[in-house]
Amino acid sequence: MVRCQDSTLARCIEIRQLALDVSREFDIDTKEQYLCERLNADPWEFIESKRKYPRVAQISLTKLKIMLDLLLNAGFEPKDIFKHPQVLTFSPETIERRLKDLEDRQVETWELSTLSLRNKKFEAFLKKMDKKLS
Numbered sequence: 001m002v003r004c005q006d007s008t009l010a011r012c013i014e015i016r017q018l019a020l021d022v023s024r025e026f027d028i029d030t031k032e033q034y035l036c037e038r039l040n041a042d043p044w045e046f047i048e049s050k051r052k053y054p055r056v057a058q059i060s061l062t063k064l065k066i067m068l069d070l071l072l073n074a075g076f077e078p079k080d081i082f083k084h085p086q087v088l089t090f091s092p093e094t095i096e097r098r099l100k101d102l103e104d105r106q107v108e109t110w111e112l113s114t115l116s117l118r119n120k121k122f123e124a125f126l127k128k129m130d131k132k133l134s
Contacts, residue, residue, distance in 0.1 A: 019061040031061050038068050039078040049085050056085045066092050071112075074099055080112045087116040098122060105129045 004012075028034045032046050050057050059067075067088045071081055081087065087095065098115050107129050117125060 015060065015062050018065070031057070031059070031064060034061060034064060035068075035082075038072075039082045041078070041082050045082065049082065053085050053089075055089050059088055063092075064088065067095070070095060076112055084112045084116060087112055090116065101126055102129075105133060 028037060032043065032050075035041065036043055036046055067090075068081070070092055071087070072078070095115055102110060102114070105126065114122070114125060
């Protein structure tokens with residue numbers, strides 16, 4: 001007998017199914033393989049990245065797919081994502097909102113690391129951009 005709400009169970013099953021779909025699509029067994037495959041990286045680079053940002057290794061395969069799709073579709077290079085993997089720890093909604101904020105301000109030059117700033121620092125960055133636009 002399962003002790004949770006039906007909606008919780010349904011979401012859990014959905015997430016597991018998405019992870020299986022990703023595994024089959026890329027013919028991989030681990031998140032590490034998936035990241036290396038999607039970002040054209042060497043497994044040794046991943047080990048170094050994991051040492052610097054251990055939280056990245058805890059991200060679910062489903063979220064990794066969502067985040068990589070979002071960032072790659074936004075025009076970021078795989079090597080840049082691999083250099084700044086902490087951006088993967090943010091929620092997709094946060095990254096989408098930040099991309100929109102930067103786009104609305106027509107900020108042309110900024111790096112991926114800007115998206116992974118903490119909230120207060122990102123707000124300060126936006127205020128700085130607003131002053132430049134004024």
